[in-house]
Amino acid sequence: MENFFLTILWPIRWLVELVLVAWHWLFSALGMDPAGGLTWVLSIVGLVIVVRAALIPVFVRQIKNQRKMLEVAPQIKKIQDKYKGKRDQLSREAMSREMMEFYKETGTNPLASCIPLLIQMPIFFSLFSVLNNAQHDKVGVGPLNAALSKSFGHASLFDVAPLHMSFQDALNEHNAAVMIVAAVMVALMVASQFYTQLQIMSKNISDETKNSPQFRQQRMLMYFLPFIFLFSGFAFPLGVMFYWLTTNIWTMVQQFLVIRAMPTPGSEAARRREERLARKREAQLAAGKIVLAEPAVEGGEPVVKRVSTQRVQPKSNKRGKKRR
Template sequence: MDDQNRNLILATALSFLVILVWFVLFPPPEPVTDPNATPIVETQGAATGTDMAVLPPSADGTPDLPEAEAAATPAAPRLPIETPELEGSISLIGGRIDDLSLRGYSETLDDDSPIVRLLSPVGSAEPYYALYGWAPGGDLGFEDVPGANTEWSVESGETLTPETPVTLIWENGNGLVFRRTITIDENFMFSITQSVENTGSAAARLAPYGIVARHGLPDDLQNFFILHEGVVRKVDGQLDEIGYNDLPDLDFVQREAAAAEVVDVTANGWIGFTDKYWMTTLIPGADQPFTSVTKYVASADIYQTEARLPAMTVEAGQSAQVTTQLFAGAKEWQTIRDYEDAGVQRFIDSIDWGWFYFITKPMFWLLHNLNLLIGNMGLAIIALTVIVKAALFPLAYKSYASMARMRELQPQMEKIKERVGDDRQKMQQEMMELYKREKVNPASGCLPILLQIPIFFSLYKVIFVTLELRHAPFFGWLQDLSTPDPSSIFNLFGLLPWAAPEPTSILALIFIGVLPILLGISMWLQQKLNPQPTDPTQAAIFAWLPWIFMFMLGGFASGLLIYWIANNTITFVQQYIIMKRHGYTPDLFGNIRSSFGRKKTEGK
């Protein structure tokens, strides 16, 4: 490998190191919410006013409702939700789905850990809910249609389960009877059928809508550049992602207090909010045109997505209805894939696969099936590493053979350096002549490295964002492959009677665990097989890189460290065997023995 290629790799490695140091020492600031912000409420003249996000325009395109003072949240009657995966309740004020927890997922690995709460009502620490209603048109006003403050009655059903739907009813007193029937499957999908019956003497024009609103940023926001958190939507086959930080800067300004982006969807689409592992998404019916709206209300710090369906005219004596779906739950690959097979177009794209999605998707599929086959995600990661290395072996063989030849030429390269001294131009010329004479291509060893970069980032993406690695155990002390190695030198890996530093502590960067140490050793062994730089400064920097990365990468997910260690170990074994077959036996500890020999000689 010539100096130019070596400098490129060195610059890349050092740049990566600088980025890691920057994100560790200068993490993005925590979002600050203005405590004096005034929430926006819907003003229908009802006595049960409840603070909420801005409503959509009316069916005739009238602007959003004006701001009003926030009223106290009433103690609303509720309908329970009980399914194998979910528990919670529906508020009869507005018919909101605003109380939902995930039975299969706990906050931590502790036995007494509470389960994950996804949706919360207004008045809680983090209001986050789904709301449905009708926008008025023609001669109708907001008081004639159900909205956020409407108090519904129960027409049928006592508890929402997969076997027992519930139906809510509300009459406006002017001839319109509204019903809302809610069903749920055994996983995370709600179906909401909104209907209106016109018992009056005049036609009524109105438009159904659905809203997912979130007050403030989530407390568990990762705010990490590799992960998308915020709005995710599909518009006629096009995936759009809008981060929370970008919402205040949306191009379309609907009102002074709210920035919004409005997109018309011709046939298929969906919109909602995604977190790292959880998602809440509005899904209109297949081939259903609708208006997809993303909105941020600055004065109330409310993030909002809307699905506005076309306005309809209901003649006297007639009725109309529309059914939409709401996904509210965990981003399980198999579950989301099943929903996609059932008709939710490209729903699997709601998982953040990243730039290298064409590699990440099949890689996760393989990892998922290996885990099903083996029954241990850590072993599945190792098996995946073996498969990837086997696929790249033909290319790696040529690369390792070239490296073996480079190691054989190391003495001649040293002689050239001694002969030409500091004349770098002459040294480059003689090096190139040596490579040409010995028929060695120094750049051939870089190709497998370049091919592994997208594979590495894809696997990193899989381990970082996919739910299947959350709380996935390996062996012993490694009980969550999505988090850093919890062991630490600080307490001699659990032998001393005090706790290790918290993962977020600066001490955790110094008192690393078992996996980072194994990673450093594996990187050092692999480096010993590669040709050493002729420049002493470069050689010293490369010699320190394994130990620098050992500390810098120690805070990464343990599943990723397992991949790195397995990859480095397999690479070392392959390269060692290939180099021996080409007549070169690597002396891994020669430098150490030479150092001890020099010290003994100096002592004499």
């Protein structure tokens, strides 16, 4: 079963090795120690940048799908209320069929929010496999040749924390340095994961959704999911933990920018954005950069017109004089 799983991951492992080796070559060419742990850590960070940059279109589609799901939520609730209390097989099948048809008509997908995570999981397992092979001096499946594999497997951060070791390995070998580094990284992973979820739950959820039972369930998960990292993180090699921590930081920053620029309608973030835009408009009015014109429709909002700050060039009368 393990060999079958590794065979499926073979193309992804090859690409992971290619990106790692490419970044390692770049940092080595810039004068960093090719066998240094910091060089390999920065290569892992580069891998995250490549992966997450490639996932930006998927993330944008995810945001659009979430917006659609919010828009169609009242219609979905009507379908659910229609079959409320009916537990027979025919009613449940009819409700599922009606829901699927509705999702198809509106172009929504309730599972779209899981797609970025599902895409990253094979990369995560591939990196784990690459590190595990390097730990045992096994040659990679692609660009990670014998020399690079040995360098990666024996690289240590600041010469005290081997990247292939986990907290459990360090505990067995009584390596205090690795245990300290691993414990700090697990704490940072848990904190970044929790803060990312907190941003969504506290700022980017509409008031209507906050009163629903689903929101209370998601809030419970917000406190529960980080504890998975708290326990499972101690089994990850340091190299994998650097990948996961960098991914969490990317997600946290990306989520902050999205919530600030495209908040959910009716949420606290949306109200704060409206306040920022109002303050900006008042400042522009005071500076004379914009003016308010009469509304196009009686009783409507005033129309904002931007004042041109471009200097008007004086026209020359030479051509007119020549024609005379």
